[in-house]
Amino acid sequence: MELKIDESILKAYGLTHQNIHIQQIGSGHINGTYLLTKQTTAEKFVLQYINTNVFTHPQAIADNIQAVADFLKQQFPAYLFPAPTLTVGGENMAVCEGAYWRLSPFVDGTVALDTLSSPKQAYEAARQFAKLSRLLNDFDSSNLKATIDGFHDLQLRFSQFQVALAQTSEKLKSQASEEIQAAIDHQHILTTYQEIRQQLPDRVMHHDTKISNVLLDKNTYEGVCVIDLDTLMPGKFISDLGDMMRTYLCEFSENETDLSKIVIREEYFSAMIKGYLSEMGDILTSAEKKVILFSGKYMMYMQALRFLTDFLNGSIYYPIHHPGQNLDRTKNQFKLLSDLVNKEEELQQLIDANL
Structure with a gap:
């Protein structure tokens, strides 16, 4: 409106x-x-x-x-x-x-894309978000305030899922039975998050690194700058890199219902990793480098939880166009997570080649 x-x-x-x-x-x-x-x-x-x-x-x-x-x-x-x-x-x-x-x-002469159409765009976008992180490496992130409390706190998101599950109707619980089981089966991602979060330094993170939040030159598609800074606040690097993996690697968005189309594009993964590490490769700590691929699992799982929680709550947060859309989005994100896990070995090799 x-x-x-x-x-x-x-x-x-x-x-x-x-x-x-x-x-x-x-x-x-x-x-x-x-x-x-x-x-x-x-x-x-x-x-x-x-x-x-x-x-x-x-x-x-x-x-x-x-x-x-x-x-x-x-x-x-x-x-x-x-x-x-x-x-x-x-x-x-x-x-x-x-x-x-x-x-x-x-910023004249630039474009903000809604979808990626080439690995070069993934490289340039990842490089721009990483460049901002690199330039702010010596900025004390504790000087910033949280603009959305607990935004990327996976423990909080899982707790919200548990509350929604306890309070939802039997009808919605039945409709989402497979996704509820998937959320429980993937709880090991939450366990890993709890184990590593204290090992990762706080940084100034953008927290919303989708492709439309970076400006590219409208002719060459070279990166120009990062925009939409509402969620610029303290966080962990897995938030930004993980959100790039969640939104750059599949040709289709979370609204795609044909799950056969939800696959990881390895050439986009390679380009994104190269772009990110070209700026942050010398900045990341050894603990951070060990969980680069985990960042994708973390964000995909968290977004699946958020869509599922909203569905169980009666779809009161995310805008929907039909009653089951948040459940469809949940299925989409779990499929994306599954494909990432299935390709974990080759994706890790691409990371190692750039470290």
């Missing part, structure tokens, strides 16, 4: 409805995103509404981005980090009737 942009929001940035053209853009479900173009100069900006139902600490988002932007500007001034534009009053967000908005520069 398109949100009305109040004149006071534009005024906060020295703009009016009379001197700009507004176009809704973006494919995300969480925040409303608009392209603003000045009619006189053709200068472009991205205006985004922050969904406070999901991001209950909007000021934490703004503070985190500002802290990282200040660090990068001082330490790596040539790095392109599209931090929000300040309001005329010097604030990093505009607030109107309890709603939070931010304005960011539009």
Whole structure:
């Protein structure tokens, strides 16, 4: 649903409805995103509404981005980090009737893809997310706040699944019986996570590394910069790399119901690993290097749990187009996880070749 942009929001940035053209853009479900173009100069900006139902600490988002932007500007001034534009009053967000908005520069000559169509794109995207991690290696992540509490805490997600399972109807439990058993059968992934999490250092992580959150040159598809920084907060490297594995390696998204199509593309895996390790290979600790492939299992399992939990709860979180969609998504993610496990030996060889 398109949100009305109040004149006071534009005024906060020295703009009016009379001197700009507004176009809704973006494919995300969480925040409303608009392209603003000045009619006189053709200068472009991205205006985004922050969904406070999901991001209950909007000021934490703004503070985190500002802290990282200040660090990068001082330490790596040539790095392109599209931090929000300040309001005329010097604030990093505009607030109107309890709603939070931010304005960011539009990076011309770039494209944000919804799907990957070549290993080169996987390489470039992974390299950009890894580059941000590398540049922030000396930034104290404890200075940042959690913008979504427990976002990638697998223990929390499993506990939420257990609560949903205990409270759901017999009908939904019956429909999801195979997926419930799969969630229990894969609990060893949770055990491994509990064993290794303290061995992995806290880093500044993006936490949402899908392909649409990196800008590529629209002609060459070379990486330009990372965008959508709402979940920029402390975390483990397995969050970012694992999410890349979950979203880059299969040709089809989690909404695909033909499970025969849900397979790992090894050439994309190879390209992604090369891109990531080209920036982070010398930064990762020995403990981190040992669990590179595990990061994919961790994120695929967690997303399967989240879809399954939502299904058992009556599909109240993820937008759906038919009643069983979250169960279909669960099946999809468990199939992706299964294919990763089946190809584990050859995928590990590709990792070893790049370390």
